[in-house]
Amino acid sequence: MSRIRAWLDASPIADLAMTFMREATGRTDPIEPLRPTRPAALAEGRRVAFWSLVGGVGGSTTAGLVAHRSAAGGRAPLLVDLDRWAPSLALRARIEAATIVDALVQPGRELALVSRWSAVPFLPGSAALRGRLDVDRATQVIDAVSGGAPVVLDLGTGPDSLDAGLLSRVDRLCLVAGARASQLQAVFCALALVRDVPCPAGLVVVGVAEDDAALVAERAGLPLLGAIPLDPYLAEDQFAARAPTLRAIDALIRRIA
Ligand SMILES: Nc1ncnc2c1ncn2[C@@H]1O[C@H](COP(=O)(O)OP(=O)(O)OP(=O)(O)O)[C@@H](O)[C@H]1O
Numbered sequence: 001m002s003r004i005r006a007w008l009d010a011s012p013i014a015d016l017a018m019t020f021m022r023e024a025t026g027r028t029d030p031i032e033p034l035r036p037t038r039p040a041a042l043a044e045g046r047r048v049a050f051w052s053l054v055g056g057v058g059g060s061t062t063a064g065l066v067a068h069r070s071a072a073g074g075r076a077p078l079l080v081d082l083d084r085w086a087p088s089l090a091l092r093a094r095i096e097a098a099t100i101v102d103a104l105v106q107p108g109r110e111l112a113l114v115s116r117w118s119a120v121p122f123l124p125g126s127a128a129l130r131g132r133l134d135v136d137r138a139t140q141v142i143d144a145v146s147g148g149a150p151v152v153l154d155l156g157t158g159p160d161s162l163d164a165g166l167l168s169r170v171d172r173l174c175l176v177a178g179a180r181a182s183q184l185q186a187v188f189c190a191l192a193l194v195r196d197v198p199c200p201a202g203l204v205v206v207g208v209a210e211d212d213a214a215l216v217a218e219r220a221g222l223p224l225l226g227a228i229p230l231d232p233y234l235a236e237d238q239f240a241a242r243a244p245t246l247r248a249i250d251a252l253i254r255r256i257a
């Protein structure tokens, strides 16, 4: 505790402040002090991918938050939207720019085609892929653009997005689950696919507390990587999050870092 804080606590100002607080909040205990935490960051060269069997569970949002939070704590990761059917991160970023398709067909110009989403270098996805992705070329693009920085991939959804060639260059696959019954069912349906991937996989559950997420992970037989709470800002499609959500993202980053 700082000397100024100790002095304030010992002075009559503290009693006065406590009285005001009780009147304003109806609470008798002091409010828990804010604990600013240093954002967690992915290590140099670390590559992580987010995927779910069904859409709408929060995979893209979690990938975006991991990239932004990691950029605040260390070297900014490259964020790549590889959703081949319904890429949504550019919408979220409110960016209209060159996409992964532009980078795929312009060897040598990849770096010039990368956008920035705040501090995060970002390659938006493209529905022009229509499900087809040249994985070797995509890997070349990612290698050329990332330059040794960490990489966060939004693989999108569906069985075809779990490409073994791509995943052999990834350090961790995060299988993302939502909290609804049908979304949880999709996790158990996805297990047969996840078992075959050439990198370690773990579970991220969106919209539940850590202990419930731990139960789901135990049933699924996957390590729990993260439990991301329901966030009212994210639920309204804003790309802003409350402190508990950011703490959960930090915990996720530390487990996959
Ligand atoms: N932690 C959260 N709390 C509340 N709402 C969330 C949270 N994460 C995501 N959402 C909201 O859920 C919806 C789906 O999120 P998102 O687009 O990230 O899912 P997805 O799994 O990538 O699915 P798709 O690719 O089909 O869009 C969005 O409206 C998003 O704002």
Ligand SMILES: [Mg+2]
Pocket (backbone or CB within 6 Å): 056, 059, 060, 061, 083, 088, 154, 156
């Ligand atoms: Mg998505």
